[in-house]
Amino acid sequence: MRRTAPAGIDWAQAEAGLGTGLPSDYKLLAETYPPLVFADFLAVGFPPAGREKAWAEDPDDLEIIAEWCEDAETATPLYPFPAPGGLLPWATSFQGDYFLWTTNETGPDTWTVTVASRNGVWWHYTAGAVQFMADLVSGSLQPWALPPVRPTVRAVEPN
Template sequence: MTSIEALEAALPAMTRWRVPGGRDVDWAVLEAALGTALPSDFRALAEAYPVLVVDDFLVVSAPAPGAEASWGAACREDEILQDLYEMGDTEDYVPYPRPGGLISWAESNAGDAFYWRTGPTDPDAWPVVVRTDNAEWFEFPVGAVAFLAGVYGRTIDVPGMPGNFPGDDPRVLGLSD
């Protein structure tokens, strides 16, 4: 089972938003603007789905076809993370494009942020890092899609999240490009 299939099994409400034939994201443009390749599980998710909002709480980002350069540039210029770093509130994490820097791929409406910790290795080996709204940091040794499948399949627990996360029957909204 692929990580996308595992996520769809854990979060079946998302499947109604799958884009038949894919979304045709120009990964070369995005990765040139960002300065790095992205994990293959995320590329597969972004090709199959638009931005997803789960339970009006978690927003899973996806680049829009035609806006890849601006999506990549926005990831490089994460002002909130940069401010936290300058204030010394990121533990040992640093913003991208510094070596090992964080790139955001999701956020909650409560102020939680979900990142990849980049590295010199293959992007498919990048772990997920979560910064809770309580300024706690947690790292998980899985990719973004496997992380989401684990959270919604209830095999991954994220400390510091609201008590109702994840919901018992999560609703999913897909935001069109």
Template sequence: MLATMGAQNPEQRITQPAESLRRLEEAVPTLTALRRTRPAVIDWARAESALGTPLPGDYKLLAEAYPSFASSGGYLRVGLPAPGDGQPLPDTEELLDIVRDWWEEDMSMGLPPHPAPGGLLPWADSEQGDLFLWSTTGDAPDDWPVVVAPRDHPWWQYAGGAVQFLADLADGTLAPWGLIDVHDDGVTALAP
């Protein structure tokens, strides 16, 4: 983490993907209406090969259990790979282009875009132009912190996984620094 970036830490980092998903479902009860009847079969080897990195287990479990979704107000969008989809993360290249532009314009807090070591890899966005990224640092993808890049506010880091971040943001445990409050907002499925 860079000294100039704010940080929020969960009371306890959840290390088990199933526990993170359970917390998200508790925080956003309407999410369960979107849950697949059977886990999706996603070719993770192909997706991770295309990205050049393994992905965190909590994100993979979320993608197997749910389609892409957005908060009911449409603010926060979480794109997830669809079964049989060869694209590792929806809109990856488009969002990485934004991160590359930030890097080239010295607006990325000194964090390079993925695939550079420790590079920023986007996993969600907002209708306001905010990005939610992993900083691909640490011993394993499950250790990657979330970097929040609000469009018009200072960037900050969350020292938990992506799914725990969504749960803490939705239940109000996490202060939404520079973000729209999505507490109790509910969710809708996004078209594939």
């Protein structure tokens, strides 16, 4: 499942297309593993080598996040990226949930995770995406409005 050589993703092109850097743990994961699926629930994708610009400029998820932010009944207003503190998707579930980075001006390695459940529940995790995945799969994280995730992981071969 682990790559035998780094993926060769042009991170400068992906980040230029997004208009922001990305967390170093996510980039290391992407270089080391192909896209992953955890327990047939959580799908984590990465920029495909050679198609980084198209990956970064795909607006579909951000449009959905913008709608969800408008409808969110939270104490603090939520906004999609590129707004300051905006939410940037990094994974989805097969049930329609979104896993987002809560961006900040300090930089990508300090971003935390926000979960947007398809049933309208929002919650925050005070660490990064890779730690979130590890805690979710290990069972040490209370999944709130998500189903429990069994510790099975499979790599998804790119098309």
